[in-house]
Amino acid sequence: MASTTDIIKIRKTQWLAATLVFIHSISGMQAQERNTQLRVYGHLQYNLENVDQISNSEELHSYFSFGEQDFFVTSNITDRLSFLGESVIRYDNNTATKFAPSIERAQLKFDYSGNHSLIVGKMHTPVNYWNDVYHHGRLFFPTIDRPTSFSYFIPLHSLGLRLQGQNLGHWNWGYDVCASNGIASTDIYDDASSKALMAAIHCKPIEGLRAGVSYFNDYMPTNITGAHVGHSSVNKEYAGAINFELMCASLAYFGKRLEILYEGGYNITQTDSLGSAENQSHFGVIGWKIKEKYVPYALVDFMDISDRELHSVPIDVLKIGLGFRFDFNYQTSLKLQVERYELSQIHLDHIHNQNRFDFKVQLAYGF
């Protein structure tokens, strides 16, 4: 039979063990509290233009503009399940407050095996490097604006499923396969029974370099653009069916000194009315980093949309520019850019040309 002293010793040991377990569990909870993060990204801009964009008359316009404010939240729900959300508030003249919120990304990611994941929700369609890497974060943009093609035939968002793999093998291969609501859908409904399909592959053979290609296909029963496409320049006069194909190629290198980004797009739209229309875009920027913080750069942005195009509008755009980026630190950057912009568009049976010079200054931040 145990003595009183032995019983006291046992009770003390049990009490100590219970205390240690309790302290350990609290420590685990505190570690998990680190896992939800909120960040904000935004930008402010100044523009100087020598042509009125509406009347096409030569007038000098000088103005500040309030950019998108991006609220970015991530949370590690479990070891394998995480959430990412990106909501943006931007100027919208059609609302009473003149600002409108928009959910740009809301996705659950399940890391089911190694570097392979299943993503469900609303995401940026990974058709090219820019849309997969930069999203709405101007802080990360190498130039002030996105490539022009983003406003005409790049499907910006997808609501659906995505299989993703990354950093596989010696060359760090990655893949993305998506099945999602189509271009004509909304965030709550898709009239088409067929889904938009996308497949992309990329590799990162050396540090700082990523090369990739993708293929996107969507059959649209009616030519409308819903919540996902990002481009508003839709041909409202054509409401028939369209088969939409897009092939993209990207090459990005961001090294110690040299920075290069190329985005190429080849878009084919097929209608019963006019047959095939072939459109293309080429965007390139090259920069040279000086003392880590200073990057002078040059850009070329070319887009040619066919006269037979019925989904978008026939238009040719050429933009060339010189810019300078100053990174104050990892959270703030200033970009200055001077551009020559030439546009040629068939509009109401006549050709509408616009040639102008723009000077832009953008302050981008994230915290």
Next chain:
Amino acid sequence: MVFNLTKRHLILSIVILTISTRLCAQDWNGLRFLGHQTGKTTFNSTEIKDVFKAKYTFWQNKLPVIICLPQSQSEEAKEICEKIYGKSVDEVKKFWLAQVFQGRSRSPQFFNTPEEMASFIAKTPGAIGVVRVNSNMQLSQAITLQVN
């Protein structure tokens, strides 16, 4: 008697040599790596850099990779960023900001002192971190990793 002293000296010398070799192998380029249930305790320099550059989501033992780094204002941040990433502190911070923004990696954990980092790693399976060798702290041998 002379033979016994010689044998004792020989054994003592072997023990001292083994300990000093192990200490040298644990220190890589002036840095010491700490890990807890990382699936392996020995890495080569390429592997350890790949880990800290977010190449892996999970260890081979299925635990998630949790990267631990010093806060940017800490004394060792600059040295660690240069030796592991080949970048400045700001560039490393932007790298991780971009990785998380793309949804490709989970954010690392940042710590003000090596002691805080070691304490977190000791109680977090899958965590891996790095400190300077001359950090004035007693590190548990149980969490020190070997890098060749």
